[in-house]
Amino acid sequence: MLSVSATRPLTFKISPPSPAFSLRTHMESPPRTHFTPTSHSPQTNPDIKDTSDGFTITLQEWQGWGAVSPLPAKVVEIVKDLKLLEKSTEVQMSFSGHRGKLEGDFGMQENKKHRATYQALGDSEKKLQFFSARQIACRLLGSRGYLCQKCWLPLEEDCMCSKLKPSSLWRGIRFWLYMHPKDFLRQNNTGKLLWQVLGVESATLCLYGIAEDEEIMWNACKIAGKDKVWCLYPNKNVATKSVQDAVCQEISADPECNTTMTNEYKPLNFILIDGTWSNSAAMFNRLKEKTKSVWGVEDLPCISLSAGVSTMHKLRPQPSWDRTCTAAAAIGLLSELQVLPQFNSYGLDKQNEALENAVDVLLEALTARRLRMGRSITRRLRHSSNICYCVSLLAMMQACEAPACDLDLVLSCCGYDESLAVIWSSHVGFLSLYLQLKNADDALDVHGGSGRTLLQMKKACNISFENLDYSVLTDKCKGPQYPAKPCCDAFKEFACPFSDAINDLESDCASTMFSFINLYGKYPPGLFANECREDKNGLDCQNVEQSKKSGGVQIAATQSSLLMLTAGLIVLLLQLF
Template sequence: MLVLLPPASSIRALAFHRRLRVPLLAPPRTLPRLGAAPARSIMAFSAEPASGEEKAEAEEESLHTTAAAGAGAGDGDGSEVSHEEWRRWGTSSPLPAAVAAVVRELLEMEAAAGEKMRFGGVGSKLKGDFKDMEDKKHRAVYETLGDSDQKLQYFSARQIGCRLLGSRGYLCQKCWLPTEDCMCTNIVPCNLWRGMKFWLYMHPKDFLRQNNTGKLLWQVFGIQAAQLCLFGIQEHEDIMWDAFHRSGKGKISFLYPNKSIIPKSVKDLKFDGSSLTSDLHEMSSSDEPFNFVLLDGTWSNSAALYRRLKERWTAKWGDEDIPCISLSTLSASVMHKLRPQPAWDRTCTAAAAAGLLWELNLLPELSTYEFEKQAEAVECSLDILLDALTTRRVRLGRSITRKQRHNRNI
């Protein structure tokens, strides 16, 4: 039977919840279990995803949205996306110009066609005749773009624009779950040590995905301590690299298992005295934080994220390799129950962040900064997300188990 736990009111209570074993329901016999996802292209972008990539995208999404969410529903009521609406999705930046342009074009096409846009499926994709009309137009625009960077920016803006319109009135703007499954009241906020900052470098195909775990970091720590940076969105990337410039290359680390070089461990990180004098709540404006970058996307898409980071790093500082760190104590995330990773040495974004915090807690010079509490807060939020996704699957009569995909690097 499914055990329903009352909402926890503190980090300590949530930690207790994590120790309880909640048995998973067996899938209904009439519903086949989901199969392993096929290999996906590692291209950063394309005019149209291959059919295999579309299938993998659908299988990797824990909760496939079958009901369409019209652009005229809920917040915005068919109007353009405002700066306020944009920020409520988890970012402190202004609305990117390219995203605003895509949304405007879609709404103009809707008005000219005289019919409402319909969205559905993974990533709030357009459906019906309007999809065919929009597809022809975006292909024509794409062909006119000769520069690969312009194509990437257009691809990213189009992905994000469709997801914004398709999620209006359907997804909660904080937890990215359907409003009837909102988990926000169960999340317990926690302060991140002011001497560090997380950057969520997110692929646009992970933006507003219900089973995305990177969003948990700003739900727990706030949008300033864990800041969203969308791949291919110029304004977002410029904000992140401006912060890197202020901090200096010695205060930047990328959490990514790059096997082409020997990554450093957390023990190799150097924390200077000025940063260590800053407590959890007070920090001099001249003392910039350590920047930890998490690549947030499927494992095939993360390769494109890494290449783009490496190219800009080399252009800025001349180094061929970016400073990657690996974790030595990483264990399987609870999210593996719904979305197994392709290898045991890989895990979800939030679990990687929690692992980093646990290892920082082991450093003697950082032992007073409550990293244990911060790591537990992230792990508890993962449990809450898993419970919300599992409950929704059970209610919809869907399988809550996945075939194992750990077939490499074992």
């Protein structure tokens, strides 16, 4: 028998921003190349014009990357400084990795120079502006001629622009992509999809710490008024409202919302924080500070969303299942607005579909790139330095007798997240200090975040689900209807041979299998759990040929007849509490 039980819907309070690739991690490291001012790749961006010195960034080039603001003065200043440094040192500028990181002798000299400049700036605002401008300047120069300006993917190999379908958004809604500089031109960033699909008037880029960008966003927000500005930010310490409560309250108070839209109508503004989860807190604090300076109150209204897991979870695991990528946040918001009577006539479902397609296209492009480069699509994170740093902090906590309530904060600062629990806990020093600082009752509490994960770790699955043939499922279980019998029969045919591994509560085989099923089949979350139930014991595997090959792998007929798929689903649910 094969048992499948329905799961609770996965919910998230979203902001933007941000699988198994890491969210906000380097998707790949291109071959190291020197930046040559007078030459570009054979196929260049049409919006990038050659200049006499090769360093000048024009307004056309700047806005070609998705910006709507004037060319930032600080960025221009730093580009000039880089040019002067290269001239004075007679060392050629070169970039590596994401093309935004200076390397070699020039990189070392520039690093010393920019650190000295940063320290000399006494004002925190000037420091932020300098930091942001430098990050962006390096990314602009390093990506020039290599990345497509529209989709931010390698121009010659992976450009996906031709596969995207633009869709105009109802002008009563405007998204603001409040992006951290370290996410600017990042290939696996999903925020860029919004203006690619919806247009820059409906989804506008605003770079954190860039005065010109922030001025445009806040001027628009001031014109709209505080009651028409919301932020999507998933933080348990921030008071949030549902979409219906927040937006409908505004609509009921504004008779103009219930009539035909006029040219003077002020759109609803939604700010999506697009950055890593460690950076998002600082970005949200800056939004609150600006809210106070503009309207005299610090409480920026926040919205929470309820939706399923994003497709991009297959690509980049979030710190927890209630968080998702920027594009999925926008999709979730449009979905919830579409069902409200006041919005169901504006065709938001069309933009929703276009964005979902764009996320799928990006996922396919990034996956294909990694496979072409011979790299696994189940990315393994580099974390050893973070663990050592965390051990040092925990030791300091122990010596200072710090309260256990600070433990989660310390883990967050170390870069720990639930997807790394197994690896982190294998470090004896880390686990020992952790358990000493957090008593067993707290660690086992169902509402305890990091502690619960550490003490309920799963061993890695010994089945290579990424290499199996999923056509057994995808050829028979097709949307949009997903008929129950063909889907469940195909599901049993695929899953039953692995029943022993999936029933092993100490492994992550169940969750891994479902991840790849959804990756290759693009199935709605919970499809098989909700549809495939034959009786109280689950699905019968006895009639499934145990010796059937799945993806070219011969499965011995020694598998058990009971496939408790609830085990894998429960593993996911436990992360929610």
